[in-house]
Amino acid sequence: MIIGDARKEILNLPKELNFDLIFLDGFSPQKCPEIWSYEFLSQLKNKIKYEGYLITYTSAAAVRKSLKNLGFNLFNILPTLSNKNHWSDGTLATFDNQQNNPYIKQLSEMEIEHLNTKASIPYRDPTGEMLSKEILEIRKKEQQFSKLLDTNSWRKKWEMA
Ligand SMILES: C[S@@+](CC[C@H](N)C(=O)[O-])C[C@H]1O[C@@H](n2cnc3c(N)ncnc32)[C@H](O)[C@@H]1O
Structure with missing residues (x-):
């Protein structure tokens, strides 16, 4: 167990150490x-074996879009509850095609569209030292100026509360 800021500690891991599985279980x-910034996810990418994968409970468009832009294939972890407000139990990201994994499915059309809304604007932390507040403020500004589809319109289209 390594105690510390994951953004810094990850840089101290031995170069040859790569993982079969990374379970990202941060607060939202x-x-x-x-720990959801494009830059930190990029560090995680460098520590995953080619046939390994990253899983997380989140289906946030910003996280998924960053993972997609980093070259991962994305899958929806099948929800244990099924209703239109609970459409996912999270995300599995991998370079492999996960053909025989029964716990996942391809992203739906609705989820793919989610990746083109303002919600998909990534969290950015280029220095690896920014405070939560700073990361959130910069993203909020970027969302205000963005011409991407408003996330509420996307929700309405798919009849979500
Ligand atoms: C939802 S909890 C997960 C706890 C753990 N997976 C478990 O099941 O007990 C999120 C954890 O992320 C830790 N955390 C938040 N920011 C972090 C950072 N920059 N580096 C490392 N850990 C961090 C928090 O302290 C908290 O313990």
Whole structure:
């Protein structure tokens, strides 16, 4: 067990150490954006074996879009509850095609569209030292100026509360 800021500690891991599985279980992206930033996810990418994968409970568009832009294939972890407000139990990201994994499915059309809304604007932390508040403020500004589809319109289209 390594205690410390994951953004710094990850840089101290031995170069040859790569993982079969990374389980990202931080507080939600809006609460703790530091560990969901494009830059931190990029560090995680460098520590995953080619046939390994990253899983997380979140289906946040910003996280998924960053993972997609980093070259991962994305899958929806099948929800244990099924209703239109609970459409996912999270995300599995991998370079492999996960053909025989019964716990996942391809992203739906609705989820793919989610990745083109303002919600998909990534959390950015280029220094690896930014405070949550700073990361959230910068993203909020970027969302205000963005011409991407408003996330509420996307929700309405798919008849979500
Ligand atoms: C939802 S809890 C997960 C706890 C753990 N997976 C468990 O099941 O007991 C999120 C954890 O992320 C830790 N955390 C938040 N920011 C972090 C950071 N920058 N580096 C490392 N850990 C961090 C918090 O202290 C908290 O313990």
